[in-house]
Amino acid sequence: MKLLNSKLNLKEKHVPKFLCGVAVAGIMGLTGCFSDSSTQEYVEEQQVVDYTQGVITSVEETEKDLFKITDETIVPTKEESRIIASYLDGAIDTFTLAEVELVDAEGDDSRRSSGLRRAVTGGILGYYMGRSFSSPTNPGVYKNTAAYNKSNTANTSLRSSAKTTTVRKPATGKSGYGGGKSTKSYGG
Amino acid sequence: MVVESLRSLMADNLNNRLYEFKELSYKFWKNLGLAYYAEEEMEYITNELLCVSDVEVKKYADACSELYIMYERAAQHVIDNNLWEELGIPENAIEIIRYTWARRKQTPQLYGRFDLAGVIDGTPAKLIEFNADTATVMPETAIIQFEQLKAANIKGSFQYSELVERIGKRFAEIKALHQNREPKILLSGLGHLEDHLNLDIITSAAQKAKFDTQQLDLEHVVFSAEDGIFARVGEDEYIQYDFWFKLIPWEFIAYEEPELMDLLSQIVTKDLAIILNPAYTMIFQSKAIMKILWDLYPNHHLLLKTTFSADDFRNQAHVQKVIFGREGENVKVFGTGANIREENEGDYEDFPSVFQTFVELPKDADEEIYQAGIYFTDKAVSLSYRRRDGLIVDSDSEFIGHYVL
Numbered sequence: 178m179k180l181l182n183s184k185l186n187l188k189e190k191h192v193p194k195f196l197c198g199v200a201v202a203g204i205m206g207l208t209g210c211f212s213d214s215s216t217q218e219y220v221e222e223q224q225v226v227d228y229t230q231g232v233i234t235s236v237e238e239t240e241k242d243l244f245k246i247t248d249e250t251i252v253p254t255k256e257e258s259r260i261i262a263s264y265l266d267g268a269i270d271t272f273t274l275a276e277v278e279l280v281d282a283e284g285d286d287s288r289r290s291s292g293l294r295r296a297v298t299g300g301i302l303g304y305y306m307g308r309s310f311s312s313p314t315n316p317g318v319y320k321n322t323a324a325y326n327k328s329n330t331a332n333t334s335l336r337s338s339a340k341t342t343t344v345r346k347p348a349t350g351k352s353g354y355g356g357g358k359s360t361k362s363y364g365g
Numbered sequence: 366m367v368v369e370s371l372r373s374l375m376a377d378n379l380n381n382r383l384y385e386f387k388e389l390s391y392k393f394w395k396n397l398g399l400a401y402y403a404e405e406e407m408e409y410i411t412n413e414l415l416c417v418s419d420v421e422v423k424k425y426a427d428a429c430s431e432l433y434i435m436y437e438r439a440a441q442h443v444i445d446n447n448l449w450e451e452l453g454i455p456e457n458a459i460e461i462i463r464y465t466w467a468r469r470k471q472t473p474q475l476y477g478r479f480d481l482a483g484v485i486d487g488t489p490a491k492l493i494e495f496n497a498d499t500a501t502v503m504p505e506t507a508i509i510q511f512e513q514l515k516a517a518n519i520k521g522s523f524q525y526s527e528l529v530e531r532i533g534k535r536f537a538e539i540k541a542l543h544q545n546r547e548p549k550i551l552l553s554g555l556g557h558l559e560d561h562l563n564l565d566i567i568t569s570a571a572q573k574a575k576f577d578t579q580q581l582d583l584e585h586v587v588f589s590a591e592d593g594i595f596a597r598v599g600e601d602e603y604i605q606y607d608f609w610f611k612l613i614p615w616e617f618i619a620y621e622e623p624e625l626m627d628l629l630s631q632i633v634t635k636d637l638a639i640i641l642n643p644a645y646t647m648i649f650q651s652k653a654i655m656k657i658l659w660d661l662y663p664n665h666h667l668l669l670k671t672t673f674s675a676d677d678f679r680n681q682a683h684v685q686k687v688i689f690g691r692e693g694e695n696v697k698v699f700g701t702g703a704n705i706r707e708e709n710e711g712d713y714e715d716f717p718s719v720f721q722t723f724v725e726l727p728k729d730a731d732e733e734i735y736q737a738g739i740y741f742t743d744k745a746v747s748l749s750y751r752r753r754d755g756l757i758v759d760s761d762s763e764f765i766g767h768y769v770l
Contacts, residue, residue, distance in 0.1 A: 340577070342549075344598070345605045347589035352597075354625040355583035355613060359556025361712075362760075363614055364501025364563055365691035 227340045231258030231274075232301045232331065237320060238264045242288040244296035245320035249327060251334045260297055300328055301335060379415075379485065379729035384768065386517035388412035397512070398565075399504055401558050408763065410509060414517055415735070415750055415767045421484050422525050422769055425737060426745035428490040428667055429479045433741060435665070436495060439657045440466065440648045451673075452651040453688045453716055458619045458644065461630040465643040471542050473743070475567075475610070475641045476500065476532050477649065480758075481737045486727035492658075492667055493724075493736060494686075497649030498642050499612050501559065502738055502764070503528060503566040506749040510766025522768040529566060531746035533573030539608075540574055543639060546607035549577040551596055554612040556582045564612055576608070583613055588628040593637035608639050615647040616689045652688045652719050669722040675699075682706075682723035687716040693759025698723060707756040726758070734758065735765065 235248040244262065252258065260272040298306055299318030314332065319325040394403035394410070402409055443452060444466055449459055465472065478500035480493040507528040514524050540548050550571050554560035561580070568578045579596055587595040587603060595603040611618075619626045632638050648654060655671040662668060670677070675685065678699070685697040694711020726734035736758040740747040750765040751758050 342604055344602050345592060345595070346601065346603050347587060347592040347595055347605075349591060350587040350589040350595060350603070351624070351628065352587045353584050354586075354588075354622045355555050355617075358621075359582070362501060362557045362559040362692070363555055363617060364499050364560060364612060365496045 227342065228255060228305060228335060229338045229340070230335055231255040232335065233257070233259045233261065234297050234300055234302055235261045236263070236293060236296050238262070238289075238292075239320065241265065242292040244293050244318075245324075246296055246300045246318055246328070247320045247324050249301050249324070249331045251331045260293075260302075262293055301331055304332075304335065379727055379735065380731075382416040382485070383413045383729070384416060384517060384519060385413050386513065389512065389516055393512075394509075397508065399509065399562065401562060402505065402509065402764070410505075411752075411763050411765060412513075413765065414510070414513055414519070415485070415765050417485060417525070417748070417767050417769050419769055422748065424484050424490055425481060425739050425748060428481060428484075428492075429739050429741050429745040432479060432492055432495070432667055435658055435662055435667075436497075436649050436654065439654055439661055440645065442657060442661060443648055443654070448657065451656070452648060452653045453616070454647060454651065455619050457623055457626045457630065458615065458647060461626075461633050461644040462647060464634045466645040466648075469643065469645060472539060472639050472641075472643050473535070474643060474646055474649075475535050475539070476740055476742050476746075477642070477646065478502070479739045479741060479745075481739060482724045482726045484727070484737065485735065488727075489666055491669055491724050492655070493669075494652060494655070495649050496691075496738075497646040498616075499614050500738075500740070501563045501612070502749065502751070503740075504562045505764045505766075506738070506740065506747050507566050509764065510749055513766045514768050517768070519768055519770070522770050524767065525748045525769055528740055528747040529570045529573065531740075531742045532567065532570035535742045536571050536574035536576060539639070539641070540576065543607070546639065547577075548575060548608075549604075549606055550579070550608035550610055551586065551594060551606035552578060552580045552610040552612075553583045553586055554580075556584075560612050564610075567610055567612070571610070579604075579606070583611070588625060588632065590628050590631040590635075593632055606638065608641065610641045614650070614689070614691075615642075615644055616650065619647070650689070652686050652690070653717075655721065656719055669724055671719050671721040673717075673719060675703075675720050678720055678722070684721045684723050685718045686721065687711075687713045687718050689713060689716045693757045693762075696757050696759075698756045709757055709759055736762075 231252045231254055233250045233252055234246060236244040237247050239245050255274070258274045262270045262272070264270070296318045299315035301314060303314065314325070314328050316325050319328065391400065391403045394400055442448070444463060454462065474497065477495055477497040479495050482491040482493055484490050506526060511524060511526060514522065552564050552568055552571070554564050564580055568580060571578050581596050585597065587597055589595065592605065594606050594609045596606065597603050618629065629640065633640055633644065655668070656673055658668055659671045675683070680701055682701050683699050685699065687695040690696065690711060690713040693709050695713045696709045697705055698707040700706045726736050728734050731754070733752050733754045734756070735750050735752050738749050738751065739745050748767055750767060751762040752765045753759065753762040
């Protein structure tokens with residue numbers, strides 16, 4: 178349908194991975210998940226945050242394997258997010274969120290990698306990983322006060338663009354009604 | 366004077382009202398996501414538009430406003446006198462109907478569509494039926510006839526069509542009446558493509574009122590008597606929706622899915638969710654309400670005599686309709702003898718019937734009949750027609766757009 182976008186906006190959820198720039202699950206693809214009128218029992222409630230904007234995080238290796246954030250700039254979409262890392266030897270690396278996730282999936286736990294991770298997740302990227310909006314960024318991961326103050330402004334922008342959805346788990350839920358009835362229209 | 370003579374010319378012969386334009390291609394409709402309606406074997410979209418005057422539009426609109434007030438009075442009569450059986454409403458629907466009726470100021474009907482005879486042939490408007498619960502033909506009315514008029518480019522003409530805007534406004538009112546609820550709506554059908562296309566119109570209207578929207582077919586929606594209505598978004602993850610729009614008839618749920626009816630009754634009466642259209646629209650939807658209307662407003666100029674017995678129509682042309690039929694299924698047209706002039710089979714034969722005076726729909730020189738569909742929110746908001754050769758407007762009809770001049 179060109180009329181409108183009826184597909185689910187893929188929700189980003191709090192997955193304990195280094196970064197999860199990649200969307201998780203869509204409703205439309207779930208055909209067949211339910212058996213007829215199955216009963217399920219659940220209890221919890223949680224917040225799922227969908228960030229519409231992205232962030233470019235610049236980090237600098239200030240001592241061997243120790244990184245500090247020098248700048249965070251909000252960009253219009255999540256896909257434009259980048260991490261720009263400047264190393265002691267003068268080299269520079271740029272990661273997209275997808276690349277970072279790939280590295281993480283391959284289990285790179287070198288000291289340099291975990292140093293980089295500690296810095297960027299202490300900043301705004303931490304919100305993408307599940308840090309609650311109510312907890313602030315960590316001043317210790319910023320190179321200086323100016324960078325930290327800028328992060329607060331960026332944070333406000335990110336927050337205003339984010340959509341928060343409460344995900345509840347029904348205590349008892351049933352589904353599977355009306356299956357196999359799609360052969361005719363039920364309008365009039 | 367010119368306008369007057371034009372009008373009398375149009376009333377004399379419907380063919381004078383038809384404006385033919387260069388047919389829009391299948392590809393054109395496909396690009397709009399409406400290929401379904403343009404399939405050749407459907408023979409549904411035409412290259413003609415029907416001219417209607419502003420006076421006629423007002424006649425339709427006034428008729429609908431008056432009818433809606435009459436329907437409300439009739440529904441109150443049904444509730445006060447427990448006429449559930451007469452209306453074909455089963456036991457399991459009564460509580461939710463009473464509950465939603467008592468709260469209809471907080472949660473009004475979103476929309477419906479009156480099907481009317483008359484007006485364009487110079488005869489008075491007459492009610493054929495009110496599609497109160499799951500009215501469709503919305504993409505045609507909101508988009509197709511709009512595009513057709515654009516292509517026809519008839520100077521000085523406009524269209525009586527504000528469907529998405531007006532349903533959107535209705536959504537905005539409903540949102541304002543429920544400020545404690547998250548403006549997030551789940552919209553469901555049973556999976557047919559045509560129903561999906563209609564859901565898209567409602568989705569669009571909800572978005573105009575700044576609702577977050579999500580479509581999900583009924584079979585994947587999770588219902589909980591304790592917690593409400595949910596869409597499953599991931600492993601063990603469910604999003605609760607305070608609003609649910611269903612393009613699924615209430616009587617289908619009541620009769621075919623009684624367990625779901627029971628859950629919905631609990632969900633609504635515990636205020637766990639708002640369901641649109643509200644359950645009380647089932648009263649309006651039952652064609653037996655037209656018998657109640659005739660009892661309350663005998664010989665009213667907008668009504669056709671409607672009763673529960675064919676004996677009331679001896680030597681009179683009449684129509685037999687099942688009370689919860691749709692798309693012209695299970696309709697029989699009888700002539701002045703007891704002879705059957707036309708008959709449609711269908712899936713709804715188990716329901717009881719009403720009998721109604723046969724009214725000739727406006728007819729053109731090719732013996733094709735025109736039935737007006739007028740969408741209604743808190744007032745009439747949109748007009749379109751369906752055309753059929755024969756006596757019963759059904760799923761084999763053509764869609765005919767209009768222009769006002």
